[in-house]
Amino acid sequence: MVFSFHVYRKSAPNGKVSVYVGRRDYTDHLTHVDPINGMVWLDRDYVRERRVFAQVVMTYRYGREEDEVMGLTFAKELIIASAQVYPPAPAPAPLTSLQVRLQKKLGTNAFPFHLEMPKNAPASVTLQPGKDETGRPCGVHWELRVYVGDSTEEQPHRRSCVRLLIRRLQYAPAKQGRQPVASCAKEFLLSPGKLHLQQLYHPSLTLPLAPPQIYYHEEGVGIGVGVTNNSNKQVKRVKVSVVQLCDVSLGPSGQIRNTVASIETQEGCPIVPGATLTKTFSLKPKLEYNRDKRGVAIEGRLKSEETCLASSTLFTSLDQRQQFGIVVSYVARVKLILGTLGGELVAEVPFTLMNPPTEEAPTQAGGRMAHREQDLEESTRLVIEECRRMSVSDQFDTQKSVESQKSVDSLDAGPGSVFGPLTEPTAKPNGAVGKEEKAKKKE
Numbered sequence: 001m002v003f004s005f006h007v008y009r010k011s012a013p014n015g016k017v018s019v020y021v022g023r024r025d026y027t028d029h030l031t032h033v034d035p036i037n038g039m040v041w042l043d044r045d046y047v048r049e050r051r052v053f054a055q056v057v058m059t060y061r062y063g064r065e066e067d068e069v070m071g072l073t074f075a076k077e078l079i080i081a082s083a084q085v086y087p088p089a090p091a092p093a094p095l096t097s098l099q100v101r102l103q104k105k106l107g108t109n110a111f112p113f114h115l116e117m118p119k120n121a122p123a124s125v126t127l128q129p130g131k132d133e134t135g136r137p138c139g140v141h142w143e144l145r146v147y148v149g150d151s152t153e154e155q156p157h158r159r160s161c162v163r164l165l166i167r168r169l170q171y172a173p174a175k176q177g178r179q180p181v182a183s184c185a186k187e188f189l190l191s192p193g194k195l196h197l198q199q200l201y202h203p204s205l206t207l208p209l210a211p212p213q214i215y216y217h218e219e220g221v222g223i224g225v226g227v228t229n230n231s232n233k234q235v236k237r238v239k240v241s242v243v244q245l246c247d248v249s250l251g252p253s254g255q256i257r258n259t260v261a262s263i264e265t266q267e268g269c270p271i272v273p274g275a276t277l278t279k280t281f282s283l284k285p286k287l288e289y290n291r292d293k294r295g296v297a298i299e300g301r302l303k304s305e306e307t308c309l310a311s312s313t314l315f316t317s318l319d320q321r322q323q324f325g326i327v328v329s330y331v332a333r334v335k336l337i338l339g340t341l342g343g344e345l346v347a348e349v350p351f352t353l354m355n356p357p358t359e360e361a362p363t364q365a366g367g368r369m370a371h372r373e374q375d376l377e378e379s380t381r382l383v384i385e386e387c388r389r390m391s392v393s394d395q396f397d398t399q400k401s402v403e404s405q406k407s408v409d410s411l412d413a414g415p416g417s418v419f420g421p422l423t424e425p426t427a428k429p430n431g432a433v434g435k436e437e438k439a440k441k442k443e
Helices: 096-105 317-324 392-410 429-440
Strands: 002-011 017-021 025-027 038-042 051-061 073-087 110-115 123-126 138-147 160-171 179-186 193-202 214-217 221-229 237-248 256-266 278-281 297-299 326-339 341-355 381-386
Touching: 002 096, 002 160, 002 341, 002 429, 017 138, 017 160, 038 073, 038 138, 051 110, 073 110, 073 237, 096 278, 096 429, 179 221, 179 326, 179 392, 193 326, 193 341, 221 326, 256 278, 317 326
Parallel strands: 002 381, 025 160, 214 341
Antiparallel strands: 002 017, 017 038, 038 110, 051 073, 051 138, 123 138, 123 297, 138 160, 179 193, 193 221, 221 278, 237 256, 237 326, 326 341
């Protein structure tokens, strides 16, 4: 059986420099980060006595691009790692099997490079822009930059520079955490007794063996609610929601709260004095229900592929929180509504929402299991995939228009659905509108 392995290639606008990498997603394991190994093909007659450098650049955008005037920018660009590709170092790092295969395929004008990303750095996160906003979205973006120049401090020329978008991702840890529980009570000024509320997590209905604190994307979050009414008030409704919290520390600091899934029910209500209620709710926080919400954090995109809500940010120490720029977390919120005079009782419990561990989510290439770039065999067929030259803004605008159309067609409008369909008036061509107005004037 012959396996295929996809290799990504991107060339400079003048075609004199090309970059080859085995993948564009790199995992942050907290203890270490996957290294970036690849090959650079160059035209020696064009480079001559100059040098070729490879860099990993992180861009943190905290403001809209259309508001940048008179040289004012709302973005910070940091060079995280840098290495000289040509002329090669006297003692280069050992080559991976993928680099050996590419060197044989590309010839003597191909040179390897090896880059290491630091541990304490943010993952790829994008804040979803509004419908009327244009330009590059806010968030944290990573790219691999290879250019021809005389020094690392030189500004790269656009024609001889290769900029390849990459992603830095985090996956759910294999070790479980402690199960969080919230318990609160409400007293009333002129009424005896208390209203007690207890909230905890249950295993997912679709994934019953999941840890009680960690849930995966596209899976249901099981929320258990226990109410004991020892007061003389009545609970009229129960509302359960999943809230995404985005703490922004760089630039204009603040917190963005977005409800990504919710349900409100009167089943079992009213809860009269002396009664109890025990009920389990299952909510699915998914991106397709929140495509039109501004400020929702999503994972970074490559080309026009589907993505999901941003995963919870993991770090080894709370002191590193300020270094991440955007910290994403999730809480389950339970609200008991007692009416106009009774007020409400709210409890929140945090949980972790992430992608499954890497062992459970292997990479697919061409419909088959992809080999790791360190373990390639001679029989493995290399498939070169050309990466188009597309800016972040163009890529995001194209994907946003496609996704908005998909969300209108795919949302369920049946009974019991939490989110209804998105309906928009049908737009008529300018010519059709003009004909209708002329006909009305003649009448």
